[in-house]
Amino acid sequence: MKLLFVLLLFFSSAVLAQETELPEKFKNDSTLMLKVKDTVHSPRKAALLSLAPGGGQIYNHIAMPKGKKKAFWKIPIIYAGLGFTGYKAIQNQLLQKELKEEFMFREENGEINLQKYAQYDAQGVLTLFEEARRSRDLMIFAFIAVYGLNILDAHVEAHFVNFDISRDLSISLSPRMHDFRTPGLALSFNFR
Template identity: 25%
Template sequence: MPNNRLYTSLFILFFASFFGFSQTPADSIRKDISKDIPKEAVIDSIVRKPMNILAPSRAAFYSAVLPGLGQAYNKKYWKIPIVYAALGTGIYFYLDNDKTYDRYRDAYKRRLAGFTDDEFYGDGTTPRVSSEGLIRAQNTLRRNKELSLLITFGLYALNIIDANVDAHLLQYNLDENLALKPHFKYSEQENSTNLGVTLNFKF
Protein backbone atom coordinates (compact mmCIF):
# COMPACT_ATOMS: atom_id res chain seq x y z
CA MET A 1 0.00 0.00 0.00
CA PRO A 2 2.75 2.56 0.77
CA ASN A 3 4.35 1.74 -2.56
CA ASN A 4 1.04 2.33 -4.35
CA ARG A 5 0.66 5.69 -2.66
CA LEU A 6 4.23 6.56 -3.61
CA TYR A 7 3.68 5.59 -7.21
CA THR A 8 0.44 7.55 -7.31
CA SER A 9 2.11 10.62 -5.86
CA LEU A 10 5.01 10.35 -8.29
CA PHE A 11 2.58 9.88 -11.21
CA ILE A 12 0.58 12.99 -10.26
CA LEU A 13 3.77 14.98 -9.66
CA PHE A 14 5.15 13.91 -13.05
CA PHE A 15 2.07 15.00 -15.00
CA ALA A 16 1.74 18.23 -13.03
CA SER A 17 5.34 19.11 -13.73
CA PHE A 18 4.95 18.05 -17.41
CA PHE A 19 1.93 20.30 -18.03
CA GLY A 20 3.50 23.07 -16.01
CA PHE A 21 6.65 23.07 -18.17
CA SER A 22 4.73 22.56 -21.39
CA GLN A 23 2.70 25.71 -20.81
CA THR A 24 5.74 27.91 -20.42
CA PRO A 25 6.96 27.73 -24.04
CA ALA A 26 3.40 28.18 -25.35
CA ASP A 27 2.95 31.25 -23.22
CA SER A 28 6.27 32.66 -24.38
CA ILE A 29 5.35 31.95 -28.02
CA ARG A 30 1.97 33.63 -27.54
CA LYS A 31 3.68 36.64 -26.04
CA ASP A 32 6.23 36.77 -28.86
CA ILE A 33 3.51 36.54 -31.49
CA SER A 34 1.50 39.28 -29.84
CA LYS A 35 4.57 41.51 -30.00
CA ASP A 36 4.80 41.04 -33.78
CA ILE A 37 1.16 41.97 -34.40
CA PRO A 38 0.65 45.71 -34.98
CA LYS A 39 -1.41 47.46 -32.36
CA GLU A 40 -3.74 48.80 -35.05
CA ALA A 41 -4.59 45.24 -36.14
CA VAL A 42 -5.25 44.15 -32.57
CA ILE A 43 -7.48 47.15 -31.93
CA ASP A 44 -9.28 46.69 -35.25
CA SER A 45 -9.99 43.05 -34.49
CA ILE A 46 -11.34 43.75 -31.03
CA VAL A 47 -13.09 47.10 -31.12
CA ARG A 48 -16.60 47.06 -32.54
CA LYS A 49 -19.01 49.88 -33.10
CA PRO A 50 -21.76 49.42 -30.52
CA MET A 51 -25.10 48.43 -31.96
CA ASN A 52 -27.86 50.96 -31.50
CA ILE A 53 -31.01 48.90 -31.02
CA LEU A 54 -33.15 52.04 -31.13
CA ALA A 55 -31.82 53.21 -34.51
CA PRO A 56 -34.40 51.31 -36.65
CA SER A 57 -37.30 52.55 -34.53
CA ARG A 58 -35.94 56.09 -34.56
CA ALA A 59 -35.50 56.04 -38.35
CA ALA A 60 -39.06 54.73 -38.83
CA PHE A 61 -40.43 57.42 -36.50
CA TYR A 62 -38.61 60.18 -38.36
CA SER A 63 -39.97 58.96 -41.71
CA ALA A 64 -43.47 58.80 -40.23
CA VAL A 65 -43.24 62.40 -39.03
CA LEU A 66 -41.67 63.70 -42.25
CA PRO A 67 -41.15 61.45 -45.28
CA GLY A 68 -37.49 61.26 -46.19
CA LEU A 69 -36.27 62.27 -42.75
CA GLY A 70 -35.54 58.64 -41.82
CA GLN A 71 -33.49 58.26 -44.98
CA ALA A 72 -31.55 61.37 -44.00
CA TYR A 73 -31.01 59.86 -40.52
CA ASN A 74 -29.55 56.75 -42.20
CA LYS A 75 -27.40 59.04 -44.39
CA LYS A 76 -29.03 57.68 -47.56
CA TYR A 77 -29.63 61.15 -48.95
CA TRP A 78 -30.03 59.93 -52.54
CA LYS A 79 -33.30 58.23 -51.55
CA ILE A 80 -35.00 61.47 -50.45
CA PRO A 81 -35.81 62.70 -54.01
CA ILE A 82 -37.21 59.25 -54.84
CA VAL A 83 -39.48 59.35 -51.79
CA TYR A 84 -40.87 62.77 -52.64
CA ALA A 85 -41.20 61.95 -56.35
CA ALA A 86 -43.25 58.82 -55.53
CA LEU A 87 -45.47 60.59 -53.00
CA GLY A 88 -45.84 63.63 -55.28
CA THR A 89 -46.96 61.43 -58.18
CA GLY A 90 -49.61 59.74 -56.06
CA ILE A 91 -50.90 63.08 -54.74
CA TYR A 92 -50.93 64.59 -58.25
CA PHE A 93 -53.12 61.81 -59.66
CA TYR A 94 -55.46 62.04 -56.69
CA LEU A 95 -55.93 65.79 -57.10
CA ASP A 96 -56.31 65.51 -60.86
CA ASN A 97 -59.00 62.82 -60.58
CA ASP A 98 -60.75 64.79 -57.84
CA LYS A 99 -60.83 67.94 -59.99
CA THR A 100 -62.21 66.06 -63.01
CA TYR A 101 -64.74 64.29 -60.81
CA ASP A 102 -66.04 67.65 -59.55
CA ARG A 103 -66.51 68.85 -63.16
CA TYR A 104 -68.64 65.84 -64.08
CA ARG A 105 -70.60 66.04 -60.84
CA ASP A 106 -71.38 69.75 -61.30
CA ALA A 107 -72.49 69.11 -64.90
CA TYR A 108 -74.74 66.27 -63.76
CA LYS A 109 -76.30 68.46 -61.07
CA ARG A 110 -77.13 71.14 -63.69
CA ARG A 111 -78.70 68.49 -65.91
CA LEU A 112 -80.91 67.42 -63.02
CA ALA A 113 -81.89 71.08 -62.50
CA GLY A 114 -82.97 71.32 -66.17
CA PHE A 115 -80.02 73.33 -67.54
CA THR A 116 -78.29 72.51 -70.81
CA ASP A 117 -75.34 74.87 -70.57
CA ASP A 118 -72.73 72.61 -69.00
CA GLU A 119 -69.40 72.01 -70.68
CA PHE A 120 -70.28 68.43 -71.65
CA TYR A 121 -73.59 69.25 -73.36
CA GLY A 122 -72.21 70.90 -76.48
CA ASP A 123 -73.90 73.32 -78.89
CA GLY A 124 -76.38 70.92 -80.52
CA THR A 125 -79.81 69.81 -79.43
CA THR A 126 -78.50 66.46 -78.20
CA PRO A 127 -75.87 66.38 -75.42
CA ARG A 128 -72.33 65.45 -76.36
CA VAL A 129 -72.13 63.41 -73.14
CA SER A 130 -75.38 61.91 -71.93
CA SER A 131 -76.52 61.96 -68.32
CA GLU A 132 -75.72 58.24 -68.06
CA GLY A 133 -72.25 59.03 -69.40
CA LEU A 134 -71.80 61.62 -66.68
CA ILE A 135 -72.77 59.03 -64.05
CA ARG A 136 -70.32 56.45 -65.46
CA ALA A 137 -67.55 59.06 -65.55
CA GLN A 138 -68.20 59.96 -61.92
CA ASN A 139 -68.03 56.32 -60.85
CA THR A 140 -64.76 55.76 -62.75
CA LEU A 141 -63.17 58.92 -61.40
CA ARG A 142 -64.26 58.07 -57.86
CA ARG A 143 -62.52 54.70 -58.13
CA ASN A 144 -59.42 56.36 -59.55
CA LYS A 145 -59.40 58.82 -56.65
CA GLU A 146 -59.62 56.02 -54.11
CA LEU A 147 -56.92 54.03 -55.90
CA SER A 148 -54.59 57.05 -56.06
CA LEU A 149 -55.13 57.71 -52.36
CA LEU A 150 -54.49 54.05 -51.51
CA ILE A 151 -51.28 54.03 -53.55
CA THR A 152 -50.13 57.26 -51.89
CA PHE A 153 -50.65 55.78 -48.42
CA GLY A 154 -48.84 52.63 -49.56
CA LEU A 155 -45.86 54.69 -50.72
CA TYR A 156 -45.89 56.56 -47.40
CA ALA A 157 -45.80 53.24 -45.51
CA LEU A 158 -43.07 51.96 -47.83
CA ASN A 159 -41.00 55.05 -46.98
CA ILE A 160 -41.27 54.13 -43.28
CA ILE A 161 -40.43 50.46 -43.89
CA ASP A 162 -37.44 51.39 -46.05
CA ALA A 163 -35.99 53.61 -43.32
CA ASN A 164 -36.49 50.90 -40.69
CA VAL A 165 -34.95 48.09 -42.76
CA ASP A 166 -32.08 50.31 -43.89
CA ALA A 167 -31.22 51.14 -40.28
CA HIS A 168 -31.16 47.40 -39.49
CA LEU A 169 -28.87 46.59 -42.41
CA LEU A 170 -26.45 49.39 -41.55
CA GLN A 171 -25.62 47.61 -38.27
CA TYR A 172 -24.50 44.35 -39.84
CA ASN A 173 -20.82 43.52 -39.38
CA LEU A 174 -19.23 43.92 -42.79
CA ASP A 175 -15.67 44.77 -41.72
CA GLU A 176 -12.42 42.99 -42.49
CA ASN A 177 -12.82 40.58 -39.58
CA LEU A 178 -15.40 38.60 -41.54
CA ALA A 179 -14.68 38.47 -45.24
CA LEU A 180 -14.85 36.13 -48.20
CA LYS A 181 -12.16 37.08 -50.70
CA PRO A 182 -11.01 35.50 -53.96
CA HIS A 183 -7.25 35.36 -54.46
CA PHE A 184 -4.99 34.80 -57.46
CA LYS A 185 -1.27 34.21 -57.06
CA TYR A 186 1.44 33.52 -59.61
CA SER A 187 4.63 31.73 -58.60
CA GLU A 188 7.60 32.63 -60.79
CA GLN A 189 9.79 29.88 -59.33
CA GLU A 190 7.30 27.10 -60.05
CA ASN A 191 5.73 28.84 -63.07
CA SER A 192 2.26 28.06 -61.73
CA THR A 193 -0.85 29.92 -60.69
CA ASN A 194 -2.98 29.54 -57.60
CA LEU A 195 -6.65 30.52 -57.76
CA GLY A 196 -9.00 30.18 -54.81
CA VAL A 197 -11.21 31.72 -52.19
CA THR A 198 -10.31 32.49 -48.60
CA LEU A 199 -12.70 32.90 -45.70
CA ASN A 200 -11.31 35.20 -43.01
CA PHE A 201 -12.78 35.27 -39.54
CA LYS A 202 -10.98 37.13 -36.76
CA PHE A 203 -11.94 37.14 -33.11
Protein backbone atom coordinates in the same frame (compact mmCIF):
# COMPACT_ATOMS: atom_id res chain seq x y z
CA MET B 1 -31.16 62.16 2.41
CA LYS B 2 -31.86 58.46 1.83
CA LEU B 3 -34.10 59.33 -1.11
CA LEU B 4 -31.34 61.44 -2.65
CA PHE B 5 -28.88 58.58 -2.22
CA VAL B 6 -31.29 56.07 -3.81
CA LEU B 7 -31.97 58.41 -6.75
CA LEU B 8 -28.23 59.03 -7.23
CA LEU B 9 -27.57 55.29 -7.16
CA PHE B 10 -30.41 54.61 -9.61
CA PHE B 11 -29.34 57.28 -12.10
CA SER B 12 -25.67 56.33 -11.90
CA SER B 13 -26.53 52.70 -12.61
CA ALA B 14 -28.73 53.76 -15.52
CA VAL B 15 -25.89 55.79 -17.01
CA LEU B 16 -23.37 53.02 -16.53
CA ALA B 17 -25.78 50.43 -17.97
CA GLN B 18 -25.13 51.81 -21.42
CA GLU B 19 -22.17 50.03 -22.90
CA THR B 20 -20.08 53.11 -23.50
CA GLU B 21 -16.63 53.82 -22.20
CA LEU B 22 -15.99 56.88 -20.04
CA PRO B 23 -12.81 58.91 -20.59
CA GLU B 24 -9.92 58.04 -18.23
CA LYS B 25 -10.12 61.31 -16.30
CA PHE B 26 -13.74 60.58 -15.27
CA LYS B 27 -13.40 56.87 -14.37
CA ASN B 28 -12.19 57.45 -10.80
CA ASP B 29 -14.55 60.32 -9.99
CA SER B 30 -17.64 58.66 -8.47
CA THR B 31 -19.48 61.90 -7.67
CA LEU B 32 -19.51 63.17 -11.23
CA MET B 33 -22.61 62.19 -13.17
CA LEU B 34 -21.82 62.37 -16.83
CA LYS B 35 -24.53 62.27 -19.42
CA VAL B 36 -23.29 59.69 -21.90
CA LYS B 37 -24.47 59.93 -25.48
CA ASP B 38 -26.23 56.83 -26.77
CA THR B 39 -24.23 55.59 -29.75
CA VAL B 40 -26.57 52.79 -30.84
CA HIS B 41 -28.33 53.46 -34.14
CA SER B 42 -32.04 52.99 -33.53
CA PRO B 43 -34.41 51.58 -36.18
CA ARG B 44 -37.32 52.94 -34.15
CA LYS B 45 -35.88 56.45 -34.28
CA ALA B 46 -35.35 56.08 -38.04
CA ALA B 47 -38.99 55.08 -38.47
CA LEU B 48 -40.20 57.97 -36.31
CA LEU B 49 -38.04 60.44 -38.24
CA SER B 50 -39.54 59.10 -41.46
CA LEU B 51 -42.91 60.47 -40.43
CA ALA B 52 -41.43 63.54 -42.12
CA PRO B 53 -40.71 61.91 -45.51
CA GLY B 54 -37.00 61.31 -46.00
CA GLY B 55 -36.08 62.04 -42.38
CA GLY B 56 -35.23 58.42 -41.59
CA GLN B 57 -33.17 58.10 -44.76
CA ILE B 58 -31.12 61.16 -43.78
CA TYR B 59 -30.67 59.73 -40.26
CA ASN B 60 -29.45 56.43 -41.73
CA HIS B 61 -27.21 58.18 -44.26
CA ILE B 62 -25.46 60.22 -41.57
CA ALA B 63 -24.91 57.16 -39.35
CA MET B 64 -23.38 54.97 -42.06
CA PRO B 65 -19.62 54.56 -42.27
CA LYS B 66 -17.89 56.72 -44.86
CA GLY B 67 -17.62 54.21 -47.71
CA LYS B 68 -21.13 52.76 -47.42
CA LYS B 69 -23.32 55.88 -47.58
CA LYS B 70 -26.25 55.07 -49.83
CA ALA B 71 -29.50 56.15 -48.19
CA PHE B 72 -29.56 59.72 -49.52
CA TRP B 73 -30.53 58.91 -53.12
CA LYS B 74 -33.97 57.59 -52.08
CA ILE B 75 -35.28 60.96 -50.91
CA PRO B 76 -36.04 62.37 -54.39
CA ILE B 77 -37.83 59.12 -55.29
CA ILE B 78 -39.95 59.34 -52.13
CA TYR B 79 -40.92 62.95 -52.82
CA ALA B 80 -41.59 62.20 -56.50
CA GLY B 81 -43.88 59.32 -55.52
CA LEU B 82 -45.71 61.37 -52.92
CA GLY B 83 -45.96 64.37 -55.25
CA PHE B 84 -47.26 62.38 -58.23
CA THR B 85 -49.83 60.39 -56.27
CA GLY B 86 -50.96 63.48 -54.36
CA TYR B 87 -51.27 65.52 -57.56
CA LYS B 88 -53.24 62.80 -59.34
CA ALA B 89 -55.55 62.36 -56.32
CA ILE B 90 -56.31 66.10 -56.24
CA GLN B 91 -56.74 66.23 -60.02
CA ASN B 92 -59.19 63.31 -59.96
CA GLN B 93 -61.07 64.88 -57.02
CA LEU B 94 -61.55 68.11 -58.99
CA LEU B 95 -62.63 66.16 -62.08
CA GLN B 96 -65.09 64.15 -59.99
CA LYS B 97 -66.54 67.32 -58.50
CA GLU B 98 -66.89 68.89 -61.96
CA LEU B 99 -68.62 65.79 -63.35
CA LYS B 100 -70.96 65.64 -60.36
CA GLU B 101 -71.97 69.27 -60.91
CA GLU B 102 -72.51 68.57 -64.62
CA PHE B 103 -74.69 65.56 -63.85
CA MET B 104 -76.71 67.44 -61.21
CA PHE B 105 -77.21 70.40 -63.61
CA ARG B 106 -78.46 68.06 -66.34
CA GLU B 107 -80.87 66.34 -63.94
CA GLU B 108 -82.30 69.65 -62.67
CA ASN B 109 -82.39 71.68 -65.89
CA GLY B 110 -82.39 69.06 -68.66
CA GLU B 111 -79.63 70.82 -70.62
CA ILE B 112 -75.82 70.79 -70.90
CA ASN B 113 -73.80 72.98 -68.51
CA LEU B 114 -70.21 72.52 -69.82
CA GLN B 115 -69.55 72.18 -73.55
CA LYS B 116 -66.63 69.75 -73.10
CA TYR B 117 -69.16 67.14 -71.91
CA ALA B 118 -71.68 67.82 -74.68
CA GLN B 119 -70.83 64.56 -76.46
CA TYR B 120 -71.88 62.51 -73.41
CA ASP B 121 -75.39 61.82 -72.26
CA ALA B 122 -76.29 61.72 -68.53
CA GLN B 123 -75.26 58.06 -68.22
CA GLY B 124 -71.91 58.81 -69.90
CA VAL B 125 -71.24 61.66 -67.46
CA LEU B 126 -72.12 59.32 -64.58
CA THR B 127 -69.68 56.71 -65.95
CA LEU B 128 -66.92 59.34 -66.18
CA PHE B 129 -67.76 60.36 -62.61
CA GLU B 130 -67.34 56.77 -61.38
CA GLU B 131 -64.00 56.41 -63.21
CA ALA B 132 -62.71 59.67 -61.69
CA ARG B 133 -63.79 58.53 -58.23
CA ARG B 134 -62.14 55.14 -58.69
CA SER B 135 -58.91 56.78 -59.90
CA ARG B 136 -58.96 59.20 -56.97
CA ASP B 137 -59.35 56.37 -54.46
CA LEU B 138 -56.55 54.42 -56.13
CA MET B 139 -54.23 57.43 -55.93
CA ILE B 140 -55.07 57.91 -52.24
CA PHE B 141 -54.12 54.29 -51.57
CA ALA B 142 -50.94 54.73 -53.66
CA PHE B 143 -50.04 57.83 -51.63
CA ILE B 144 -50.48 55.90 -48.39
CA ALA B 145 -48.41 53.02 -49.81
CA VAL B 146 -45.52 55.31 -50.81
CA TYR B 147 -45.64 56.97 -47.40
CA GLY B 148 -45.67 53.59 -45.65
CA LEU B 149 -42.80 52.28 -47.80
CA ASN B 150 -40.82 55.38 -46.84
CA ILE B 151 -41.19 54.48 -43.15
CA LEU B 152 -40.57 50.77 -43.75
CA ASP B 153 -37.45 51.46 -45.81
CA ALA B 154 -35.96 53.68 -43.12
CA HIS B 155 -36.72 51.12 -40.43
CA VAL B 156 -35.23 48.19 -42.35
CA GLU B 157 -32.17 50.10 -43.52
CA ALA B 158 -31.44 51.21 -39.95
CA HIS B 159 -30.87 47.54 -39.10
CA PHE B 160 -28.13 47.40 -41.75
CA VAL B 161 -26.22 50.55 -40.78
CA ASN B 162 -23.61 48.61 -38.81
CA PHE B 163 -23.93 45.36 -40.75
CA ASP B 164 -20.51 43.77 -41.27
CA ILE B 165 -19.85 42.51 -44.79
CA SER B 166 -16.08 42.12 -44.54
CA ARG B 167 -14.09 39.44 -46.37
CA ASP B 168 -13.62 37.51 -43.12
CA LEU B 169 -17.24 36.36 -43.19
CA SER B 170 -17.67 33.19 -45.20
CA ILE B 171 -19.93 30.23 -45.74
CA SER B 172 -18.89 26.91 -47.23
CA LEU B 173 -20.87 23.94 -48.40
CA SER B 174 -19.08 20.56 -48.73
CA PRO B 175 -20.08 16.92 -49.17
CA ARG B 176 -20.00 14.70 -46.10
CA MET B 177 -20.73 11.09 -45.19
CA HIS B 178 -22.96 10.51 -42.18
CA ASP B 179 -22.39 7.19 -40.36
CA PHE B 180 -20.22 6.05 -43.32
CA ARG B 181 -23.41 5.06 -45.17
CA THR B 182 -25.56 8.14 -45.70
CA PRO B 183 -24.34 10.92 -48.00
CA GLY B 184 -25.05 14.49 -46.93
CA LEU B 185 -23.90 18.11 -47.00
CA ALA B 186 -21.96 20.07 -44.40
CA LEU B 187 -22.58 23.78 -44.02
CA SER B 188 -19.87 25.86 -42.28
CA PHE B 189 -19.94 29.53 -41.20
CA ASN B 190 -16.80 31.53 -40.40
CA PHE B 191 -17.02 34.74 -38.39
CA ARG B 192 -13.42 35.99 -38.05
